[in-house]
Amino acid sequence: MKNVAGLIGYRAFTQDGHTSKAAIGLVVGGFLMVLGYFVVEIFLYGLPAAIAELPGNLLQAVGSVIIALPLSLALKRIDL
Helix, strand or coil, X not given: CHHHHHHHHHHXXXXXXXXXXXXXXXXXXXXXXXXXXXXXXXXXXXXXXXHHHXXXXXXXXXXXXXXXXXXXXXXXXXXX
C-alpha cells in the first residue's frame, strides 16, 4: 500500500512540478492507502475493528501530505 501511494505522489510531482498536481497526487495516494488498509483490516480483524482504525489511518494520510509536500518542494528547489 505504501509503495503504491508513494508512486502516485512521485509521478504527480515529477511530471511537470506543479504544486497543485503534487498535492492532488499525494491526496489520491493517501486515499488509496486508507482504502487499502480498510479492506485488509476487514479481512484480518472484522468490520468493527476496521472502522475503529479509520481515524488513525486518515490522520496518518493527512500527516504524510502535510510533511511530504513542503519537503518535496524544498528538495526540488535545491535540485536533489
